[in-house]
Amino acid sequence: MTSNRITPATGGPTLNDFTGDSFLRRAGRQLVVTLYGAMRVIRLYPPENEAVRNALDELATTARTILEKEGELECRASSEFIFVNSTRLRLDLDNYASFSQILSTLRACGVGSFRVLPEARSRDWLVFLSLLMAEAKAGNELTTGELLGKLEGAGVTSFDLGPQQHADDSDFQERAKEAAKRTYAQSVAVTRDVINSVRMGQAPSIRKIKRVVQGIVDQILNEETSLLGLTTIRDYDEYTFTHSVNVCIFSVALGRRLGLSKLQLYDLGLAALFHDLGKSRVPLSVLNKTDGLTDDDWRWLAAHPWLGVLALFHMRGQQELPYRAMVVAVEHHMKMDLTGYPKPIRPREQSIFSRIVAVADGFDAATSRRAYQTVPMSPAAVLAGMRDNPRRGMDPVVVKGFINLLGVFPVGTLVVLDTFELAIVHASNPVPEAMSRPIVRIVSDDRGNVLYPGNLVDLTEQGPSGGYKRTIIKTDTPERYGINVGDYFV
Ligand SMILES: [Fe+2]
Ligand SMILES: [Fe+2]
Structure with missing residues (x-):
């Protein structure tokens, strides 16, 4: 030999x-x-x-x-x-x-x-x-x-x-963070243009949006932590656009974990970015209502999956129709057991792209603040719900992959440590056995003084006498402490 x-x-x-x-x-x-x-x-x-x-x-x-x-x-x-x-x-x-x-x-x-x-x-x-x-x-x-x-x-x-x-003094991380911010901001801007032009009855070009998706895929293949971190910004006023971009980021990162190729990720990213395109054909008066939705309003909302297919037919500049995006638009609320909407006429199986987008969509929607959801759920609670509640209709394998991606404590979760410090989860731990010990940013000291920007620490770090230096006791809502999670990711 x-x-x-x-x-x-x-x-x-x-x-x-x-x-x-x-x-x-x-x-x-x-x-x-x-x-x-x-x-x-x-x-x-x-x-x-x-x-x-x-x-x-x-x-x-x-x-x-x-x-x-x-x-x-x-x-x-x-x-x-x-x-x-x-x-x-x-x-x-x-x-x-x-x-x-x-x-x-x-x-x-x-x-x-x-x-x-x-x-x-x-x-x-x-x-x-x-x-x-x-x-x-x-x-x-x-x-x-x-x-x-x-x-x-x-x-x-x-x-x-x-x-x-130390984790945060590397030049590379700074550069990666800058690149991620540019990609994110540009994606939101282009998505805003496309959705607004559909709303005004125009036929937007698909070429620009394809470049955006490529930017997101390339960034995730290169370094995913920074881009995943930016999904926590969740700008209330820009919800429609940031939601589409976030679902795209989560879907691509998840698709990558599930072993999809780069070309498949482009397709998946495009489908994810457009999953709610049909909402741009729903009147704003319905979308912005905070309560008291009438039957008619519900009918409008429930129509967004197939309205999305119609909108996709009107896209300009593609050689072929974005077929997969249409499938995802129509299927993303169907649920695995088809108890969702729209009700299919014939028996069918939700495509894998739709199941991925459904998980990404469910997560981003539940953790965001929107017109009719003033207090969002903690990311950890949302993940647990998707995993344990079969009525959410999520694919268990995809959910498992998602939990693996985000960690038991997803990026952006506020956690209380046994040192009485508060911290925000910055990245999941690269060591698979340490899923419950992510990399966190300390945002408040043991006396409650808010720290900015705060130091990054690795929760697997051990003290001189053995034993972990810090351990998560529980998660909490950042609003309770007047902390804006997005501030720590910009
Ligand atoms: Fe939707
Ligand atoms: Fe959505």
Whole structure:
């Protein structure tokens, strides 16, 4: 068995055929896979075992390939991401386990980055990884200096270690946040134009809206946390437009979790953005009513699914009709058991796109403040309802995926901590076992002083004597404390 082959023998391109960023993304991925593979076999077998030797050789070869081409190799962990020589690696479903395993091992020993020197051999990797895994398991909080000392004691000098960086001081996150804000604002503006022109009886162009959807999909494939965070703004005056954009963001992020391809995500995003297009043909006097809806008003509202199909027929500029968007428009309130509206004439099954949009729609609608809903429900309560109440008619598998995406405590939830601090959930924890320990922003100290912008903390952080530093006791409504969640995401 050869150990220096680093790409599968498919006759396809090898790593050396790529350059720059694309080389680093591929080689970095391979590094993560081989690193994870080596950690696994080291845990299972004694060092002299052949599987261990092969895995270490493969890892050392991958590292050397990067070093030869790039002249350096630094691997850095920053909150949920792994960077190789400042190129961020893409995280997707099939490398999720390796990513989170590596991130949690590094985090547990307080290592933020490691640099590999050209002389690193298989044995050095064995010592290095065994040490990290042992320290992580023991929960020892050594400094990087102490770790380096231990390596040196074992005769290994081919690694350099850097300390952990705080989650929010990375440049990358700032840039990602800016990009997300631009995408969001632009999406709302274009959606507003389209909905208003339908309302005025014009036929809007579909081309502009397609670009918006592409922007959202690309942003989510690149870095989803920032865009998901922006859905919490939920502007009351702009509800119609922000709702469409939010449902699009949630649907695309959810579709991605469920394994849809990029092209499918474009289709899904378009359908999600247009799911309520029919409402632009419902009189504003009905949409803006706060109470006392008459039978006629209800008839108007219940007509929006098929009014949406009609509106989609009138879109300009498409080669073909947005067929899937029409299906979603008509099906998104039907429910899995078809007890919703409109009532289908023949038996049918809600399409997967419709089931995804129904979950995204149900969540955004219930957590927003609208004309007839002055106090929205807490995001956690809404998720629990969708999961546990069969009458909501949601697809359990899709709901499960959604809870996985948002965490048990979705982004934007206000939580009370056992330290008497208040915090807002910023991102779900990248480690799957830590779903109940998200990354949060502390927005009020233990005496009730409001903090702005407030620090980000990871709830898996442990104190010097073991045990978690902070734990969520319960969720609460931000209104009770005069906190506006959206302020912390702009
Ligand atoms: Fe709807
Ligand atoms: Fe909706």
